[in-house]
Amino acid sequence: MTDTILEMRSIYKEFPGVKALQDVSISVERGSVHAICGENGAGKSTLMKVLSGVYPHGSFEGDILLDGEPVEFRSIGDSEGAGIAIIHQELALSPYLSIAENIYLGNEKQRAGFIDWNATNLEAAKLLQQVGLQENPITKIADIGVGKQQLVEIAKALSKDVKLLILDEPTAALNDSDSEHLLDLIRSLRDQGMTAIIISHKLNEIKAIADRVTILRDGHTIETLEMGDRDASEDRIIKGMVGRDVDHRFPDHASHIGGELLRVENWTVHHPLDRERKVVDDANIVVNEGEIVGIAGLMGAGRTELAMSLFGRSYGTNISGRVYKRGVPISVSTVPKAIANGIAYSTEDRKKYGLNLIDTIQRNISIAALDKLVSWFAFVSEAKERIVADGYRRTMNIKAPGVGVLTGKLSGGNQQKVVLSKWMYSDPDVLILDEPTRGIDVGAKYEIYTIIDRLADQGKGVIVISSELPELLGICDRIYTLSAGRITANVPRAEATAEHLMQFMTKEREKTRA
Amino acid sequence: MKPLTSAINYLAGQLRQVGLFIALIVIVVFFQITTGGITLAPINVSNLVVQNSYILILAVGMVMVIIAGHIDLSVGSVVAFIGAVAGVMIGKWHMPWLLAIVLCLVLGALVGAWQGFWIAYFGIPAFIVTLAGMLAFRGAAEIVLGNEQISFFPKGFRAIGSGFLPTFGSTGYEPLTMVLGLLTALAILVLSLRQRVVRRRYELEDEPLWWFVVKLVFMVALVLIVTVLLASYDGTPIVLIILGLLVVGYTVVMSRTVFGRHIYAIGGNLAAAHLSGIKTQRVTFLLFINMGVISAIAGLVFTAGLNLASPSAGDGFELDAISAVFIGGAAVTGGIGTVPGAIVGGLIIGVLNNGMSILGIDSDVQQLIKGLVLLAAVAFDVYNKRRSTGR
Numbered sequence: 079m080t081d082t083i084l085e086m087r088s089i090y091k092e093f094p095g096v097k098a099l100q101d102v103s104i105s106v107e108r109g110s111v112h113a114i115c116g117e118n119g120a121g122k123s124t125l126m127k128v129l130s131g132v133y134p135h136g137s138f139e140g141d142i143l144l145d146g147e148p149v150e151f152r153s154i155g156d157s158e159g160a161g162i163a164i165i166h167q168e169l170a171l172s173p174y175l176s177i178a179e180n181i182y183l184g185n186e187k188q189r190a191g192f193i194d195w196n197a198t199n200l201e202a203a204k205l206l207q208q209v210g211l212q213e214n215p216i217t218k219i220a221d222i223g224v225g226k227q228q229l230v231e232i233a234k235a236l237s238k239d240v241k242l243l244i245l246d247e248p249t250a251a252l253n254d255s256d257s258e259h260l261l262d263l264i265r266s267l268r269d270q271g272m273t274a275i276i277i278s279h280k281l282n283e284i285k286a287i288a289d290r291v292t293i294l295r296d297g298h299t300i301e302t303l304e305m306g307d308r309d310a311s312e313d314r315i316i317k318g319m320v321g322r323d324v325d326h327r328f329p330d331h332a333s334h335i336g337g338e339l340l341r342v343e344n345w346t347v348h349h350p351l352d353r354e355r356k357v358v359d360d361a362n363i364v365v366n367e368g369e370i371v372g373i374a375g376l377m378g379a380g381r382t383e384l385a386m387s388l389f390g391r392s393y394g395t396n397i398s399g400r401v402y403k404r405g406v407p408i409s410v411s412t413v414p415k416a417i418a419n420g421i422a423y424s425t426e427d428r429k430k431y432g433l434n435l436i437d438t439i440q441r442n443i444s445i446a447a448l449d450k451l452v453s454w455f456a457f458v459s460e461a462k463e464r465i466v467a468d469g470y471r472r473t474m475n476i477k478a479p480g481v482g483v484l485t486g487k488l489s490g491g492n493q494q495k496v497v498l499s500k501w502m503y504s505d506p507d508v509l510i511l512d513e514p515t516r517g518i519d520v521g522a523k524y525e526i527y528t529i530i531d532r533l534a535d536q537g538k539g540v541i542v543i544s545s546e547l548p549e550l551l552g553i554c555d556r557i558y559t560l561s562a563g564r565i566t567a568n569v570p571r572a573e574a575t576a577e578h579l580m581q582f583m584t585k586e587r588e589k590t591r592a
Numbered sequence: 593m594k595p596l597t598s599a600i601n602y603l604a605g606q607l608r609q610v611g612l613f614i615a616l617i618v619i620v621v622f623f624q625i626t627t628g629g630i631t632l633a634p635i636n637v638s639n640l641v642v643q644n645s646y647i648l649i650l651a652v653g654m655v656m657v658i659i660a661g662h663i664d665l666s667v668g669s670v671v672a673f674i675g676a677v678a679g680v681m682i683g684k685w686h687m688p689w690l691l692a693i694v695l696c697l698v699l700g701a702l703v704g705a706w707q708g709f710w711i712a713y714f715g716i717p718a719f720i721v722t723l724a725g726m727l728a729f730r731g732a733a734e735i736v737l738g739n740e741q742i743s744f745f746p747k748g749f750r751a752i753g754s755g756f757l758p759t760f761g762s763t764g765y766e767p768l769t770m771v772l773g774l775l776t777a778l779a780i781l782v783l784s785l786r787q788r789v790v791r792r793r794y795e796l797e798d799e800p801l802w803w804f805v806v807k808l809v810f811m812v813a814l815v816l817i818v819t820v821l822l823a824s825y826d827g828t829p830i831v832l833i834i835l836g837l838l839v840v841g842y843t844v845v846m847s848r849t850v851f852g853r854h855i856y857a858i859g860g861n862l863a864a865a866h867l868s869g870i871k872t873q874r875v876t877f878l879l880f881i882n883m884g885v886i887s888a889i890a891g892l893v894f895t896a897g898l899n900l901a902s903p904s905a906g907d908g909f910e911l912d913a914i915s916a917v918f919i920g921g922a923a924v925t926g927g928i929g930t931v932p933g934a935i936v937g938g939l940i941i942g943v944l945n946n947g948m949s950i951l952g953i954d955s956d957v958q959q960l961i962k963g964l965v966l967l968a969a970v971a972f973d974v975y976n977k978r979r980s981t982g983r
Contacts, residue, residue, distance in 0.1 A: 389867070390867075390869075392866070413866060413867060413869045414869045414870075416869075423867065425867060430863060430864075431861075431863045431867050432864055432867070433861065433864055434856075434857055434860030434861045434864055434865070435860070436860050436923075436927045436928060437857070437860050437927070441853065441856075441857075444853075445857050445865070445868045445870070446868040446869050448850045448853055448854075449850065456849040457848045458848055458849065458850060458853060460791075460794075461791075461793075464794050464795070465794065468795075482798065500868070504869075
């Protein structure tokens with residue numbers, strides 16, 4: 079009884095310098111829920127972009143067969159025409175249009191060139207009933223929560239006679255009851271004959287609704303498991319997701335850990351828009367002098383939110399908790415105060431939040447500590463600035479002809495070094511590095527690790543946030559795991575394994591409380 | 593590489609800067625020929641300076657606002673409002689004019705603080721706040737003046753707009769102006785050399801020597817020519833001194849001070865500036881206070897120059913000032929621009945206005961041409977940027 083709706087055979091996809099997918103094959107049965115799981119960067123999203131035509135036919139190798147027929151999608155429009163709908167993690171709804179308008183956006187119900195509002199709202203109401211959303215179709219998207227918006231996306235997909243629905247991390251931004259409802263809906267759609275592919279790294283979720291699961295790791299298919307089988311255990315899936323060798327990609331380093339440097343107590347942060355939702359929930363963190371502390375968490379676990387809320391309340395509302403440095407309470411309520419108290423935060427998105435891309439390396443390095451360059455009155459000494467910047471260019475090995483080069487022209491790794499230089503020059507006690515090696519090639523990664531080690535050797539506390547478990551295992555002395563905004567474990571390096579961490583990263587709130 | 597090709601390559605890299613000066617020279621030469629020598633006649637040069645001074649003063653403040661990624665549409669109305677208040681204080685209440693000037697500058701700061709508050713701390717886009725200010729302060733000017741115009745200001749006050757420094761000697765070249773001009777030229781020479789020496793010592797300098805010399809000769813020659821022309825007429829206009837001080841002062845602020853750096857950082861990437869510990873709201877607030885004070889200076893100069901406080905004063909000044917800034921190479925998205933650039937941009941507009949008026953071109957045609965010049969300048973910028981990033 080193998081009725082295959084979709085088959086992807088030997089898909090290869092390369093980006094400059096990265097082999098994103100290598101010989102990935104997957105076959106999906108009609109009327110089933112097929113989960114694809116893997117770590118961040120394993121190739122899940124790339125695979126779905128290949129399938130939906132975001133990467134047009136010809137930009138990758140391999141075959142796609144839909145209902146047994148080979149297909150060549152050149153755009154998203156092509157794949158939608160063939161009955162494939164993809165719902166992305168970031169919802170693609172227009173906030174100030176109504177639910178009905180969004181459902182039929184780009185696909186308007188019209189009569190003689192004018193929108194047929196009666197048909198639009200009537201049909202929309204039917205679709206809303208189908209997905210179990212009790213809202214008036216004329217309600218604006220901005221007025222309903224994220225969970226309901228997700229359902230609107232599904233209703234939109236259903237309006238296009240979809241036979242294969244792809245959901246990319248559908249519950250990442252949802253609370254428990256909304257997630258439950260969404261999973262129920264997917265189940266009932268399946269029972270009506272719909273096929274769904276769900277991308278997720280939440281194991282409990284996969285166990286709850288998937289019929290089969292395909293595990294990807296580093297762009298390879300590891301295996302496909304029948305969820306009914308006895309050997310499709312949680313452990314096996316985790317092992318499949320993380321089971322890569324940790325080879326010599328990290329410098330040897332022995333930390334000299336001193337006294338307590340930073341202590342964060344009962345840190346709670348609420349979502350800036352959805353004020354009821356706790357993004358960080360009662361977190362307690364300690365960082366010692368000379369220690370490299372990792373924070374591991376999956377996407378949406380609240381890692382960046384935790385860091386940015388600590389750094390001058392740059393994220394979130396209704397923040398509560400206390401911060402101590404060397405046992406003395408300090409205020410981090412604004413960015414200047416956080417910096418003055420010796421905290422630095424290097425962002426995960428350096429182009430958006432880290433650099434002034436239309437200004438020079440020199441001026442980017444000095445900007446967080448310009449006061450140190452004032453020679454008299456309020457005048458910045460350019461000569462001193464040049465010497466400082468040139469010093470960092472040499473010690474950090476920033477590859478550029480001079481420090482007068484615009485940062486926008488540098489490669490990712492060199493941009494990251496400029497951001498790190500900026501914070502090193504502000505001479506902090508604690509550095510929070512958010513995804514310090516994202517989008518950087520292997521060689522530059524090693525250099526960044528060396529810099530992190532050097533900072534720790536100077537007695538600074540370094541917090542490293544990373545999606546890559548091997549990276550954390552390779553450089554950290556201690557690792558906190560974060561799941562749904564809560565710290566679920568505090569593991570010394572000696573005891574940490576990827577499997578162990580992954581268990582805590584996917585741990586549910588109830589279990590933590592018990 | 594051959595010296596000539598390397599020289600050309602260097603100039604190509606400086607295309608925007610070089611182009612701006614070339615454009616100014618071409619326009620001046622063009623009008624000098626078509627007007628039969630009137631453009632560079634001493635009396636006209638003197639007029640050019642006086643008549644464009646308020647636009648140039650406004651451009652100095654506007655370029656800072658635009659570098660920070662904002663805009664100020666209210667400056668023309670603030671000019672009228674401050675002029676009206678000065679008119680009432682001096683013309684009706686017979687207040688000492690120096691006191692009135694001080695009060696007007698304070699009032700300008702308050703106007704700026706009012707707008708800055710809504711922009712910086714309340715988060716309303718500057719476009720909206722200053723559009724509201726444009727309407728409101730025009731209305732306020734009319735209310736203050738009660739639908740009349742005030743004229744006949746004391747001579748001392750009028751001098752800041754239309755007066756000249758005291759003159760000595762009666763024939764030929766006025767000595768004080770000549771001395772001031774020579775001192776200015778000397779100052780430019782000495783400071784440029786000193787800066788080059790210091791910058792070379794710290795390897796900050798990558799400008800070739802020949803280009804440094806060309807620029808220096810050009811600047812010194814410009815100063816001397818203007819000096820001779822002014823000296824053979826009535827001497828140094830007082831507004832030129834005011835303008836000169838503002839230009840030098842704010843050039844230093846923007847290029848050398850922490851405050852200036854913060855403005856560039858905010859305009860270049862607001863989020864990154866915030867996360868680098870810059871008090872972005874405070875900087876924005878101060879920036880608009882500064883714009884208010886500069887608008888007040890322009891308002892005082894304009895009222896004094898015309899010897900008239902009128903509710904319709906300063907109509908459209910905001911657009912001339914904004915045009916000057918963009919012709920001068922500032923980026924619409926913020927983060928890029930210089931005070932000298934804005935001044936050259938303002939001069940281009942000024943010479944265009946003046947030349948076309950002498951030629952008797954209709955004002956509607958003048959508008960059309962100015963519009964096209966602005967579009968051409970920005971299009972050139974965008975083209976230039978694409979070319980350099982495309983490589």
